Amino acid sequence: MDAVLQPLQYEFFVRALGAAIVVGTVCAVVGTYVVLKGLAFIGDAISHAAFPGVVAAFILGGSYYVGAAIAAIVTALGITYVSRRGRLRTDTAIGVLFAGTFALGIFMFSTIEGYVADLFGFLFGNLLSISPADLAGLLVLAAVILVTVAVFWKELLYATFDPLGAGAAGLRVEWLEYGFLVIVALTIVASLQAVGIILVVAMLVTPAATAQLLTVRFARMMMLAVGVGIGSAVLGLYVSYWQDVASGATIVLVQTAAFLLVLLLGPRTGLAGWLRRRGVAAAGS
Amino acid sequence: MSGHEHTEQPMTTPPGTHSDPHDQPRRLPSERQLPRVDAAIDAGHAHAHADAWLADVTVGYGDRPAVEHVSLAVEAGSLLALVGPNGSGKSTILKLMAGLLRPWSGRVEVLGAEPGREARRIAYVPQAELVDWQFPVTVADVVMMGRYPRLGPLRRPGRDDRRAVTAAIEKVGMAAFAGRQIGALSGGQRRRVFLARALAAEPDLFLLDEPVTGVDATTQEDLMDILEGETRRGKTVVASTHDLACVAERFARVAFVNRTVIAHGPASLVLDADVLARAYAGHLLVVAGQAIPIDDAHHHDQEAPGETHFHDDLPPHRH
Amino acid sequence: MLLVIAWLSSGCSSPGATADLGDGRLKVVTSTTVFADLVRQVAGDAVTVTSLVPAGTDVHTFDPKPSDIARVADADLVVMNGLGLDDWVARVVEDSGADARVVELAVDLPGVEYIEGGERGDEAESAAASDDAHAGEEGLNPHLWLDVALAIKYVERIAGSLLEAGADAATVESQAAGYSRRLEALDDEVRQRFAALPADQRRVVSFHDAFPYFARAYGLEIVGLVVDAPGQEPSAGAIADLIDAIRGADASAILAEAQFPPDLVEAIAAETGVQVVSDLYTDALGDPPVDTFEGLIRWDADQISAALSPG
Numbered sequence: 001m002d003a004v005l006q007p008l009q010y011e012f013f014v015r016a017l018g019a020a021i022v023v024g025t026v027c028a029v030v031g032t033y034v035v036l037k038g039l040a041f042i043g044d045a046i047s048h049a050a051f052p053g054v055v056a057a058f059i060l061g062g063s064y065y066v067g068a069a070i071a072a073i074v075t076a077l078g079i080t081y082v083s084r085r086g087r088l089r090t091d092t093a094i095g096v097l098f099a100g101t102f103a104l105g106i107f108m109f110s111t112i113e114g115y116v117a118d119l120f121g122f123l124f125g126n127l128l129s130i131s132p133a134d135l136a137g138l139l140v141l142a143a144v145i146l147v148t149v150a151v152f153w154k155e156l157l158y159a160t161f162d163p164l165g166a167g168a169a170g171l172r173v174e175w176l177e178y179g180f181l182v183i184v185a186l187t188i189v190a191s192l193q194a195v196g197i198i199l200v201v202a203m204l205v206t207p208a209a210t211a212q213l214l215t216v217r218f219a220r221m222m223m224l225a226v227g228v229g230i231g232s233a234v235l236g237l238y239v240s241y242w243q244d245v246a247s248g249a250t251i252v253l254v255q256t257a258a259f260l261l262v263l264l265l266g267p268r269t270g271l272a273g274w275l276r277r278r279g280v281a282a283a284g285s
Numbered sequence: 286m287s288g289h290e291h292t293e294q295p296m297t298t299p300p301g302t303h304s305d306p307h308d309q310p311r312r313l314p315s316e317r318q319l320p321r322v323d324a325a326i327d328a329g330h331a332h333a334h335a336d337a338w339l340a341d342v343t344v345g346y347g348d349r350p351a352v353e354h355v356s357l358a359v360e361a362g363s364l365l366a367l368v369g370p371n372g373s374g375k376s377t378i379l380k381l382m383a384g385l386l387r388p389w390s391g392r393v394e395v396l397g398a399e400p401g402r403e404a405r406r407i408a409y410v411p412q413a414e415l416v417d418w419q420f421p422v423t424v425a426d427v428v429m430m431g432r433y434p435r436l437g438p439l440r441r442p443g444r445d446d447r448r449a450v451t452a453a454i455e456k457v458g459m460a461a462f463a464g465r466q467i468g469a470l471s472g473g474q475r476r477r478v479f480l481a482r483a484l485a486a487e488p489d490l491f492l493l494d495e496p497v498t499g500v501d502a503t504t505q506e507d508l509m510d511i512l513e514g515e516t517r518r519g520k521t522v523v524a525s526t527h528d529l530a531c532v533a534e535r536f537a538r539v540a541f542v543n544r545t546v547i548a549h550g551p552a553s554l555v556l557d558a559d560v561l562a563r564a565y566a567g568h569l570l571v572v573a574g575q576a577i578p579i580d581d582a583h584h585h586d587q588e589a590p591g592e593t594h595f596h597d598d599l600p601p602h603r604h
Numbered sequence: 605m606l607l608v609i610a611w612l613s614s615g616c617s618s619p620g621a622t623a624d625l626g627d628g629r630l631k632v633v634t635s636t637t638v639f640a641d642l643v644r645q646v647a648g649d650a651v652t653v654t655s656l657v658p659a660g661t662d663v664h665t666f667d668p669k670p671s672d673i674a675r676v677a678d679a680d681l682v683v684m685n686g687l688g689l690d691d692w693v694a695r696v697v698e699d700s701g702a703d704a705r706v707v708e709l710a711v712d713l714p715g716v717e718y719i720e721g722g723e724r725g726d727e728a729e730s731a732a733a734s735d736d737a738h739a740g741e742e743g744l745n746p747h748l749w750l751d752v753a754l755a756i757k758y759v760e761r762i763a764g765s766l767l768e769a770g771a772d773a774a775t776v777e778s779q780a781a782g783y784s785r786r787l788e789a790l791d792d793e794v795r796q797r798f799a800a801l802p803a804d805q806r807r808v809v810s811f812h813d814a815f816p817y818f819a820r821a822y823g824l825e826i827v828g829l830v831v832d833a834p835g836q837e838p839s840a841g842a843i844a845d846l847i848d849a850i851r852g853a854d855a856s857a858i859l860a861e862a863q864f865p866p867d868l869v870e871a872i873a874a875e876t877g878v879q880v881v882s883d884l885y886t887d888a889l890g891d892p893p894v895d896t897f898e899g900l901i902r903w904d905a906d907q908i909s910a911a912l913s914p915g
Contacts, residue, residue, distance in 0.1 A: 010844050011875045036420060110669070121865060128840055129867035131874075154433045154442075161420050161430070164411045165479075168383040169434045169486065170404025216421045216466035241840035 007241045015135050016127045020237050020251060023194040023203065024229030026142045029149055030187045031208040031229075032222040033180065037160050041091055042079055042181070044201040045098040047188045049075035051105035051197055054122050059112065064122070065137070065189060072185035075101060080181055084174075125196035125248035127237075134193060141190045145183055156180060157218060195248035206255040207232065213262045213269055228258055335394075336361045336490050336521040337382045342391030344381060350544075351377040355391070357546050359523055364516040366532040366552065367525040369542035370565055375525035376412075378542060379492045382523065383409040396490060405434050408483035409492045418468040424478050425463045428453055431485035446485075453485040458507060473504035480508060484515075491515060493524040497531060509535040529555050630771050633679040635690040636663050637889040638749060639709065639758075641897045643683060645783045646762050650771045651681075656693065659895075662864070663689060663887045664834040668696050676700040681769045683762065686711040687746035689887065707765040709758045710748050716757065719816045721745045750818035750886060752791035752901060756784050790898055791821075794905045798822040805912045809850055809878070810859040811869060814886040824908075827853035830869060843872065850876045857881050857911045862890065881911045 007013045034043055053071025057064045079097060083090035109119065121129070130138075149156070158166040159176045167173040184204075191200045211224035236251030243250075265271045335358040345351040352374035359365055359382075367375040380386040381393050384401030396403040408431070431453070432446040454463050457477035462470065467478060476496060483491055491512065497505040505528075512522045513535065526532060532539050533555045541547040541554070541564035548560045555561070630651040634640040640655040647653070654675060657666045676682060677700035684693040686708030697706055720743050748754040763780040767773055798806075801823075808819070809828040819826050828849040831838055838846070849855075850872070860869040860882045873880045884907060885900045893899040 007840065007844060010847055012843060012847075012871045013840060015871075016840065036417075121867070124837070126837075126867060128838070128843055129865075129871050131867065131871060151438045154430075154436065155438060157422075158430045158433050161422060161427075162411070162416050164385065164415060165409060165482075166430075166434075167385055168380075168404065168407065168409030168411075168492070169431070170401070170407075171434055212421065216468075217423065218421045218426065221421050237840065241844065244839045244841040246837065247840055 003242065004238070007238065012128055012130075013237075013241065015130050015132065016247065017234065017237055019127060019130050019135055019138055019194055020233035020247075021230050022138055022142045023191045024207070024233035024251075025226050026145055026187055027191055027200075027203040028207045028211075028225035028227075028229030029146060029222060030183060031204040032211070032218075032225050033156055033160055034184060034204050035208040035212060037180075039181075039184065040201060040205045041094050042076070043184055043188065043204050045079060045094045045101075046072045046076050046181075046185050047192075047197045047200045048098055048105075049101035050189060050192060051102055051122065052108055053105075054119060055105050055108040055112075058119060059108065065192075068122070068192060069186060069189045071101070072189055073182050076181035076185040077178060080178055121196070122192055123196050123198055124246070125192070125194055125199065127194050127247045130193060138190055138193070141186060145187055145190070148183060152176070152179075195252060199248055199252050202252040202255060203229070206252070206259050210255070210259040210262050213259075213266050228255065232258060335359055336363075336396055337523065338392075338394045339378070339381060339388075340392045342381060342388040342393055344377060344386055344388045350389070352542070352544055354545050355381075355542075357540055357549060359521060360538075361521050362516055362519050363521055364513060364535075364537040365521075365523045366536040366539045367523065367542050368527070368529060368532055368539055368555070368564070369547075373543045374545075375542050376494050379409070379494050379523065379525060382490075383407060383492050385409070405486075406489040407492060408486045408488040408490070410479045410483050410494065410496060412494045412498075416467075418475075420468075421466065423464050423466055424454065424459055424470070424481075425450060427467060427478055428481045428485050431482035434486070449485050449487065450481075453481040456484060456511060457481040473500040476500050476504060476508065480511065484511070489520055491520060491522040491524070493522070495526060496524050498527055505531065630681060630766070630769055631679045632681045632683060632766075633676050633704075634683040635685060635693045636887050638887060638897055638900065639683050639685070639762075641889060641895075642749075642755070642759060643762055643766075645897070646759055646776060646780045647766055647771055648775055648779050650775045651766065656696070657690075657888060659889050659891075660862070661888060662834055666690075666692070668692070672696065673700045676704070677702045679704040681765060682706045683709065683765070685709050685746055685749075687744050689746035705765060705769055707761065709761055710746050713748070713754070713757050713761070716748065716754060718744045719820065721813050721816060745813055745816050747814045747886065748817050749897075750815060750901070750904075751821040752787055752794065753821060754817060755897065756787050756791075759784055759787065786898065790901060794822055794901060797905055797909050798824065801909065801912050802914060804854070805856050805914060807853050807855045808857045808859055808908075808912070809846065809855050809872075811861050811864050814861065815859060818904075822905075825853075827855050830858070830872065831864075834864065838868070843868075847872060847876055850878055857908070859884055859908065861886055879911050881907050883907065
């Protein structure tokens with residue numbers, strides 16, 4: 001028990017825990033749709049595209065989060081536009097923009113003469129240095145995202161499952177698609193401080209992917225994803241505390257371990273499912 | 286399939302002649318005027334009674350037109366089949382009516398408004414193949430989706446919605462499967478689920494893309510019963526299909542489509558050889574009075590007894 | 605087309621160094637702006653000096669660009685610190701194929717009592733060198749110059765190597781002597797400054813291990829480090845340990861440096877209630893008044909003593 005309580009006496013740890021839980025929750029909720037729509041690659045591209053936004057904000061002296069948000073949103077909309085209108089396959093369009101935007105960020109970064117160390121925090125996350133103001137901002141952004149998803153969850157579900165049918169039924173499928181990608185971009189920007197650009201796609205995808213292995217009901221999948229997201233955030237942070245290792249990466253590793261565990265032992269793809277099917281077959285014979 | 290025709294099917298027949306196509310004097314297709322909607326004649330009447338109305342519409346995908354100069358009026362309350370070979374544009378016409386495609390030229394009106402405006406009153410059932418079957422939704426979830434558009438954002442499904450969903454699921458005979466994930470269903474069962482979704486939406490116009498293609502006979506009968514029931518309640522149903530026998534037996538009206546509307550009239554037109562030859566423009570196999578389209582390569586062979594082969598480069602040979 | 609080629613070939617000589625004016629002045633390249641200033645003070649107009657790492661950039665994580673390598677290729681003398689601070693300079697010299705002399709200011713400096721704790725993630729050291737098992741050939745702290753008395757030894761070595769490289773003896777010797785005297789005065793000044801501080805106000809935490817020689821010379825005690833090495837983020841457990849150390853030792857200030865991100869320091873300071881001395885300069889100069897070595901030392905001394913003074 002002391003292992004749990006001891007770190008809580010430090011304010012920085014409590015803030016980090018709060019931020020990790022919030023990020024885990026929002027990423028799991030949005031990530032459920034991301035996984036079902038197959039947007040993992042786009043998510044990674046958006047997060048890498050945030051880097052030039054951060055660098056530009058630094059050069060211009062603006063807010064990093066605004067810069068990251070603008071870059072992420074522009075990229076998200078750009079990818080959707082290109083894949084809808086262009087002759088390219090989506091993953092080709094993404095591949096081109098992905099590395100190109102990141103290289104732009106590095107290019108701009110190399111022109112900076114002067115103190116630039118804070119920018120690297122965006123690549124790998126800066127969970128332990130979250131200030132109270134940052135945490136407040138994160139909570140507000142998370143609230144906005146969650147409320148938006150709550151308002152449109154039916155429409156998003158319909159459009160994700162059957163865009164043709166949904167469009168014919170009168171839902172504005174194009175608006176929903178663009179709007180959803182803006183939500184993804186904002187979720188990524190909110191999560192940058194926790195795990196950084198490189199790892200944020202894991203926070204989006206892994207908990208939802210794990211949940212998908214456990215259930216065939218959408219609502220349950222989202223709840224399980226949130227459970228995994230929060231659980232891994234808490235467990236990961238504590239492990240990183242006691243084992244003296246990087247926090248963001250530990251959280252992601254816990255999520256990945258959970259996924260593998262469910263994959264190997266779970267009801268649909270793993271041991272539990274195999275045993276059950278064998279039991280059913282034996283009962284039938 | 287009575288011969289009593291209204292002006293929505295004007296033909297250039299000599300006055301006083303009974304307008305049943307089967308009574309028409311036999312003429313070669315190139316000579317005979319096939320029955321079709323003539324938009325110039327009495328378009329107003331056709332328009333006024335139509336739930337779906339296309340006037341001289343051309344549209345396609347990319348650069349290529351899929352349908353050209355399509356004119357069609359679908360009267361309210363009709364049970365209309367769209368038939369034609371693969372790639373003839375049947376799906377395109379359905380999508381035009383559903384508001385999923387904007388015409389390059391011509392006008393489309395659905396339920397008295399621009400397509401897409403009255404989308405809440407329209408149910409479009411696409412060919413089921415385009416859906417991700419691993420999606421974590423059950424039969425009940427999918428059917429409930431039919432209620433979403435009328436709910437709008439913020440509102441959660443309520444008792445009325447659940448009631449409509451249960452009724453729809455029951456109607457299609459899937460009550461025992463309500464909690465099953467859709468990937469665990471057979472082809473016919475999936476078709477029923479999507480029809481249930483359409484029913485749950487309580488629309489005025491049903492647009493169905495190949496609803497009975499590739500399903501077992503029982504499902505086909507059940508689905509047609511339901512569609513017929515809807516038209517009896519005054520709803521309009523437009524469905525595309527390959528199955529000419531089904532059209533002849535179950536549908537009230539038919540429109541032949543091959544990049545444009547070749548013919549439009551009562552379902553018995555399906556048995557009219559000239560119409561079939563024009564529409565299918567390729568091989569048509571007539572076996573024991575039933576015409577079956579063949580979409581394979583052109584070939585010259587000897588007709589077996591009881592078969593009539595139609596070729597598009599030879600005048601039809603009738604006995 | 606010919607114009608382009610001519611322009612390109614003339615531009616190939618590095619933008620940083622001055623073009624060869626044929627005046628025979630010695631070309632010196634240093635790793636940091638601090639050493640560049642030392643060289644300038646010693647040699648005056650006898651040499652042209654540039655620094656590889658620009659003002660305001662951290663030497664530990666600096667990544668040389670092609671133009672930097674070109675500059676080194678032209679140099680007659682390369683001045684670096686050694687002991688792990690700027691070891692990458694040796695590679696740059698090799699890559700450039702220059703035949704310049706390379707002098708490492710901190711290595712094997714006679715008469716220096718080295719402090720252990722190289723920048724390789726050792727535990728926090730107090731100013732009094734402990735016999736840490738990690739100590740070894742490489743495990744020496746490189747930040748000698750912040751102890752002005754040791755900076756004077758740097759000056760001596762610089763003068764020696766300039767002479768060896770062929771700079772004008774008269775200029776170098778007289779300038780070096782004069783500069784050394786000024787530095788001695790500076791050393792006294794700082795010593796007295798800190799002597800005035802009460803004994804219980806001398807415990808500090810520094811961001812990275814840049815201040816052990818400074819602390820030893822001027823009577824401060826370093827009770828903890830925020831990061832083991834620049835570029836390495838501390839883990840949650842390490843931060844907790846540091847907070848405990850700060851509280852336990854009742855530290856009075858955290859010495860933060862201008863080139864490192866402030867968030868972490870601010871978070872720790874907020875939680876412990878300790879003052880942050882930000883904007884300290886250690887291995888790079890800045891804008892005036894921190895544009896010379898003396899300016900740097902005075903500035904740091906002012907900032908730190910002000911923070912540690914009671915009231």
